[in-house]
Every structure is written in structure tokens, then in C-alpha cells.
Amino acid sequence: MAVVGQVLRAEWVKIRSVRSTVWTLGTAVVVTVVLGVVICTLTRKDFDGMPEERRLAFDPTNMSFAGMGLGQLAMIVFGVLVVSNEYGTGMIRTSLAAVPQRGVFLFCKMLVATSLVFAVGLATSFAAFFAGQAALGGHRAHLGDPGVLRAVVGGALYMTMIALFSMAVATMLRSPMLSLGILMPFFFLISNILGNVSATRRIGRYLPDQAGSKIMQVVAPVNDETPYGPWGGFGIMAVWTVAALLVGYLLLDKRDA
Amino acid sequence: MIELMGLTKHYGDKVAVDGLTFTVRPGIVTGFLGPNGAGKSTTMRMVLGLDNPTAGAVRIYGRHYRQLKDPLRYVGALLDAKAMHGGRSAANHLLCLARSNGIPRTRVDEVLHLVGLTSVARKRSKGFSLGMGQRLGIAAALLGDPRILMFDEPVNGLDPEGIHWIRHLMKNLAAQGRTVFVSSHLMSEMALTAEHLVVIGQGRLLADTSMAEFIRQNSRSYVRLRSPDRERLLDVLHRAGVRAVAGRGGVLEVDGVPAERLGELAAAQQVVLHELSPQQASLEEAFMQLTAGAVEYHAHNGGRPGPGRGMPPRPVVPERALSGGAPPGGWGAGWQRKRS
Ligand SMILES: Nc1ncnc2c1ncn2[C@@H]1O[C@H](COP(=O)(O)OP(=O)(O)OP(=O)(O)O)[C@@H](O)[C@H]1O
């Protein structure tokens, strides 16, 4: 449909013409790569002192993504701002007057932002991998090793899905403060707590980030009893995201702008 | 052409727009008047499909807004000068709107030039003054060269030169055969620009009339008379076949008879007059009177009871004709009928 092409171009103009795009995505790249390198460097120094079982389960690929936990917060900010920039400013009324088919509007906005995040995510993921492996020295993994390429591309997919989930939540909630106030503590604290306390781990591992991050693992941790594989986990994350998008779309379509 | 058919909007218990039915026609400027909270902005949002009507419908050249392909080419609207992202430059703001409706990029520079913002095209709109923001909003409305233009209080925040400019812009757009629908609180402003008037109060239609007709009916001139011997004066006037109407505070008002003649009549019968003065009721007073019952947010002067500044100093509609019968010329009859 011709209209979709026009709206995609419009959304691209929007996204490239605000500063928040550059600084949020830039922060995500820098934090993820730098923190990954720092942790890989420290790990190499500690490696010989580690207990046997941890050395056996050592996952150099996943180690280079250690910065992702913090870097994803910048991705969340990006996702939230892409949507709530419209609401915070009243731009949404101008936008919906120009594109009254709200489904088309939402789809195009998400597609443009998601494509951009995926491109940035791929660059980040490969940069984090190569820099991290270099820092690990002799304990490094190679891109050709089984499962490694999947984990590296998976890093980009994970970042993309986190951003998309954030966009969906912001579409539901509209307010940037409310969206960030829920997403940030959720992904940074609550999900971690639920996933690390044994009593709640069974539930915790079905949360979007916990399930999705499985795709970045090459070697399973000790005593791993996760009932899904890397793609299964990513699928769980995708289901969460699709559900959030659906609710966001239904709300956008029904309510007054 | 915009057609509203029984358009109604409830926000919870609040009825913002109540069964509006009228048509905005091409080729003229139609003024949309009403006091604060009357429902003007809500009506305009519904025209653009932004708010969903509780009942009724809006048709633009027979179609619902959401059915329009490239709607900016049909309808250009300025609803709120702040409806843009402050971090985006003026040119980029217009470019994203142009892209979404397949409007060529060159048109962006054209409209920027038209509203006089070429020199700040690359500046972020956050730093714009109220008037510059308003101009950018107007540029966005003109972008698609639409047949219908809708402006919500466009003179807000404009300096006298800006007001003059927009007045001419609206008239020119209408002269080109476009439909121009513009809201305002100011009757005097509309008297200068609009050819047709739609007045609402508390969401309901109060008047739908041509400006000329409204002026003819409402710019009433009359003579005010005050006498210590009011009964005798009435008697004298009555015998001379002059119809007097009681105004506030014991004054009498007479339509259609020159002050000279009234003075001579009183002198002939030796009635003492304390006042004999020709009066002209302003359109603003007529508008306030029309909407007085529908003003939601009255201002109050220092807690003094009674009507505040939102009310005319004196009722334009005479309190009651003493001599019976309809007043000559049927003043106000037109719109009064529409109120019920
Ligand atoms: N989103 C909303 N939620 C609840 N009430 C609303 C909403 N929008 C408008 N209203 C109410 O509807 C009524 C009409 O508001 P509207 O803004 O349309 O009036 P208006 O004629 O544009 O007034 P003004 O001249 O002050 O701009 C007001 O009482 C307002 O409080």
C-alpha cells in the first residue's frame, strides 16, 4: 500500500530529527561494549582462581555480553521515548490528523524504530563480542564455534525485542515517566530478584528478559534446569512483546487522542 | 464542506458537545463562537477523527475523516500551536508531515516562506515564541494545499501585525473557494473576518446565521429616556404612537424614532427629561447576551455577587415591552427562535 511507504518515510524523518535517538542508542552501544570489556578483563585475571565447576561452565561468549544488563536500560529509554515523544508534546494529534489509520501509524512507527534498533544492536553485539573476546585472551571463543554466531546475532535480537516491548508499554501508558518508572525497576531489579531467588525462579524465568537472554548463552550454567532452549526463550519474549503490542494497539485505536 | 450531524460528545458525566448539526460551506469564512468550555475545540477534534463522537457523525465532502486518503490534502488544521515536538526543527516538523501524505519536499519551503519562518527553518521549535509557534502550526495546516482549513483560535498570542496577517490569510483562502472554519471568543474579531456565524454555548447550537443578518438584527440603535415622571412620559409617547420599552433602572428605550422628535414630544407636553441619549448596542454585547445563559466560567469581581465581567452592563434584549406586541423590526427574533 502506498500509504505505508509514505508513513514509513515520515517516521524515519521523525526518528532521525530528534536528539534523544542519538544519545539513547549511543549510550546503549557504549555501555554494553565498555562494560563487557571491563568484566571480561577482570574475569581473565580471576580465571585461574575460579573453582573447577565454574571454569567448566565458563561461557566466554555470554561473558562479553555482561554489559547488556545495563545497556538495555538505554534501549528501554529509546523505546519509551520514540512513542511518548508524541504524547508528551501533543504531537500525537498532529500525527494522527496526518495519518488517521492508527494501525498503520503504529505499525510504521514500530517498524522504523525496530529496524534502527536491530541495526544498532547488531553493531553493538559484534563489537561487544570481538572486544570482549580480545580481553579474555586465551579463554576466548571464536565466531565459528558451535552456537556462538547464534548467540551474537541473538544479542542484537534481544536488544531489539527489549526496545519493542518498551515501545508497546509506552503505547499503552503514554506517559514517559510512568513507562520508565515501571520498566526500569522491572528489568533492572524485580526480574533479577525473581530470577535469582530459588523460590520464585520458576516464575522468574518466564519473564521477557530472563527468557530472552537465554539466546545469548552458548554454555549452559551449572545445574541448569531451564525448560526451554535459546530460541524457545526468545519465543517466550516475543510472545510477551506481541501481547503488549496488541493491547497497545487496541488502546490507541479506541481512545481519544 | 464539513457537515455535522447530531454530533455529541460526553466525557464521563460531562456533556461537552450536545447534538450539533450544521454545515460549514466553501467560499466563505465561517466563525465558530462560544465562551470558554463551550465545546469548540472538542468539536474540531471530532472533525479530525481525533476524538470519537458519543453520537452523531461528521462528514467531509461526504466521507469520514479516517476514510480520506492523504487527509492533509483535504483538511488542514491548526488546533494547538504546541502540538509539535520541540526538539525538532521547523523544517523537519513539516517534512515528516509532508512525507506522510506524499506531499513534495519543495512545498515545505513554500509554506515556511508563506508564514515568514524561512530564516528559522533549521531552528528547533522549542525556542519559538508563541506567535512563531502559531505560524508554524499555520504552515502545517497549509502544507497539503487543502480545500478545507480549520483554525482553533488562530490569533492567540499574535501581535497586531500577526492578527492583521491572519485575517487577510483567512479571507484570501475563502476567496479562493476554500472552506474556512475558525473558532474565536471574540465577536469583534469575527465581525471583521467571518461571513457566517455558528454560535454554541455549553455544547449546544445557539445560532447559525450569516454575519450580515446577525449585525442587522443585533446592532440595534435606540434612544434612552429618563424622566422623574415616568408614567406621564409613557402616556405621552403612547398617545403619539411611539412604542417604549422598559430598560434597567427605570429608563425607557425607544427604537426607530429619532431623539429630536422624542425631545420635542416631551417639551410639547412639558414632561421633564433627565436623560435623552441615542445609544448603540455593540455586537460584543449581543454575543454576550446570547451566550449569557451558557457561560460556564464566570469571572467574579472581588466577590461581589451578581453578574461579573462576563455580563453586559445592561441587557441588550429589553426587559419587557410595556406597550405590548413585538418590537418593531423583530429585533433578535431570528436567533431567539433558534435557541429553543
Ligand atoms: N479530554 C477531556 N476530558 C474531559 N473533559 C473534557 C476533555 N476535553 C474537553 N473537556 C470538557 O469539555 C468542555 C468543552 O471543552 P472545549 O475545550 O471543547 O471548549 P472550548 O469551547 O474549546 O473552550 P475554550 O474557548 O476555553 O478553548 C469543557 O467543559 C471541558 O472541560
Ligand SMILES: [Mg+2]
Ligand atoms: Mg478551545
